[in-house]
Amino acid sequence: MHDTIVFTRGVPPTDAFPTAQIAECLATAVESDAAVVLQYGQQPGYAPLRALLAAEYGVNDNEIMVANGSLQLQDLLAAHLVRPGATVLTEQPSYDRAITTFRRRGARVVGIPLERDGLDVTRLEAEVKRQTPAFLYTVPDFQNPAGVTTSLEKRRAILEIADRYGFWVIEDIPYRLLRYRGDSVPMMRAINPDRVITITSFSKLLSPGMRVGYMVAPSSLAAAVTKEGENTYLSPVLPTQAAVAEFIRRGWMAPNIERLKELYRPRWEAMMSAVRRYLKGVVASEPDGGFFVSVTLPADANTRNLVARAKEIGLVLTEGQAFFADPDEGPMPDGERFVRLPFCAVTPEQIDEGMRRLASLL
Ligand code: PMP
Numbered sequence: 001m002h003d004t005i006v007f008t009r010g011v012p013p014t015d016a017f018p019t020a021q022i023a024e025c026l027a028t029a030v031e032s033d034a035a036v037v038l039q040y041g042q043q044p045g046y047a048p049l050r051a052l053l054a055a056e057y058g059v060n061d062n063e064i065m066v067a068n069g070s071l072q073l074q075d076l077l078a079a080h081l082v083r084p085g086a087t088v089l090t091e092q093p094s095y096d097r098a099i100t101t102f103r104r105r106g107a108r109v110v111g112i113p114l115e116r117d118g119l120d121v122t123r124l125e126a127e128v129k130r131q132t133p134a135f136l137y138t139v140p141d142f143q144n145p146a147g148v149t150t151s152l153e154k155r156r157a158i159l160e161i162a163d164r165y166g167f168w169v170i171e172d173i174p175y176r177l178l179r180y181r182g183d184s185v186p187m188m189r190a191i192n193p194d195r196v197i198t199i200t201s202f203s204k205l206l207s208p209g210m211r212v213g214y215m216v217a218p219s220s221l222a223a224a225v226t227k228e229g230e231n232t233y234l235s236p237v238l239p240t241q242a243a244v245a246e247f248i249r250r251g252w253m254a255p256n257i258e259r260l261k262e263l264y265r266p267r268w269e270a271m272m273s274a275v276r277r278y279l280k281g282v283v284a285s286e287p288d289g290g291f292f293v294s295v296t297l298p299a300d301a302n303t304r305n306l307v308a309r310a311k312e313i314g315l316v317l318t319e320g321q322a323f324f325a326d327p328d329e330g331p332m333p334d335g336e337r338f339v340r341l342p343f344c345a346v347t348p349e350q351i352d353e354g355m356r357r358l359a360s361l362l
Contacts, residue, residue, distance in 0.1 A: 005354035006316040010144055010291045010342040016263060017207050018256050022243060025250070029242030037238040044226045045214065046241035052248050053214055057189075057198075062219040065226050067236050070174060070201035070213030074098055074137070076228040077170065077197065077215070078105035086134040089127060091119045093294075093323035093338060095144045095172070098137055107134065111325035114143070116285070118150030121157045128165045135168035135197075140188060141176040142290025145323045145340035149288060152185050159192045167195075174201045174213075175290035177257050180265045182288045189216065197221065202244055204291070205257055210240040264291075270348035271341065274355035282362065291344045297337040297362065306339070306361060315357045317341075 029037060036042065044050065045066025054061045067073050078101060082088065088102045092111025102109050110127055112119045119138070127133075136158070140150040150158075162169045171188040189196045201213035215222065229236065247253060271293050275284045283296040297303065303319045310317045320338030339358075343351055 003350075004314045004316060005346065005350050005357065007341045007343075007346070007354055007358075008316050008318045009345065010340075011208060011345055012204060012260075013263075013345040016260055016344075018252070018259075021247065021252055021256075022207060022210070025243040025246035026239060029246050030239055033242055037242045039238075040235045042238060043230045043235060044222065045236055046238050046245060049212075049241050049245035049248075050214075052245055053216075057216050059216060060219065063216055063222055064214060065217070065222045065229070066212060066214040066241055067229055068211040068213070068233065069203060069208070070172065070199045070215075071097055071101065072211075072229075073199050073213055073215045073225070074170070074172070075101045075105065076225050076232065077135075077199075078102050078107060079228050080221075080224050081134045081168065082107045083134065087127075087131050089124065089133045089136040090325055091138055091143065091146075092325055093145050093320065093335070094137065094325065095139060096322040098172070099323075099325050102137070109325040112136075114146055114148055116148060118148065118154035119158070121154060121161070124158065125161050128161060128167070132165050133167050135170050136162065137170045137172065138188075139172045139175075141173050141185070142178070142287050142292065144175070144290070145292055145320075145338075146294045147285035147287030147290060147292040149185060155185065155188050155191055159188060159195055162195045163192060168197055169195055170197045170199060172199045174204050176200070177205060178261060178264060178291075179289035180261060180268050194218070205253070205260070206244065206247065210244065211237055212241050212244050264344050266348050267343045267346065267351060270351040271343040271355070274352050278355045278359035279362070291342050293341045293343060295339050295341065297339065299337070301362065302336050303339055304336070309361050310358065313357050313360070315354055315361075317358075 049066055050061045050064040053064045082105045084106060086107055088107035088109050090099060090109055090111055091114040099109050112124050142149055169188055189198045198216040285294045287293055307317050307319055317339060321335035324335035
């Protein structure tokens with residue numbers, strides 16, 4: 001067992017892709033609607049896909065924008081909402097690329113410590129009092145990177161603050177449908193649709209390479225962000241959007257999500273039991289779904305050392321700092337001691353062996 005084990009990237013394994021079905025849907029989409037999908041146009045996204053998503057969310061078509069992946073929507077939203085000197089709040093830790101994207105659009109990004117049931121609401125309010133942010137960015141279900149799900153109580157509290165002080169909440173929910181146990185918590189949109197911009201993606205449900213992500217937002221905001229998109233790429237990539245629409249129309253989405261859960265559940269179970277077996281006394285998240293478990297190393301440990309030592313014994317880990325907007329803040333993991341462990345692209349055997357190796361270093 002000297003194979004290298006990689007606990008770094010949160011990407012689906014190749015066998016997660018419904019390749020033959022996607023190929024069929026792409027062919028049908030291009031053949032049946034060539035005049036639209038091979039042409040410029042449809043700037044807010046492929047109209048039939050928007051209609052399907054609008055029906056699913058119970059909104060109007062003009063409240064849906066589909067773009068080339070959800071990260072691009074975060075970027076276009078930030079381009080529209082962040083004014084010079086503006087603050088953007090994130091959980092701490094948060095999705096590293098979101099932090100980078102918001103900064104590149106000129107935001108001062110402030111991290112609000114993440115607790116086991118969502119961000120610290122008292123700290124949120126204190127920060128908001130100091131300066132009303134352009135928006136709060138949250139990943140409320142099976143968060144990347146920590147694996148935490150925000151409780152209903154905290155979702156309500158966050159939205160109450162957002163309403164009182166007047167700022168947007170962006171809920172980013174790419175992992176939401178990959179739940180391995182328990183009941184789902186209502187979306188933030190369901191609590192207050194007037195304050196919430198929902199962003200999600202087919203990257204984890206179909207394929208990241210198709211680059212199809214979408215946003216649900218008030219129509220005026222969707223129109224403004226569409227304009228940002230049009231000035232960036234003229235048209236989004238339409239053939240893959242049309243293939244997603246075809247996949248949904250054929251009734252293949254729900255069974256595909258079930259298949260993915262069957263694929264990932266044993267990996268999640270292996271990770272949870274390995275954490276219990278090998279990392280006694282180490283603080284770990286207990287996700288109910290998604291791709292990630294995270295651990296906080298003991299006070300004397302440091303991920304920089306750990307990453308180097310792990311490499312020597314065939315274990316690839318990522319340093320935690322990039323997930324922290326303020327590396328020195330927070331009671332839960334601080335960046336120096338935080339390790340994200342994605343479990344979906346590794347087999348149960350690799351998970352067990354990888355965690356055994358990790359424990360041997362601690
Ligand atoms: N948000 C989160 C929380 C993610 O984990 C990811 C992918 N790792 C993205 C957004 C980006 O997804 P997409 O492929 O749709 O751009």
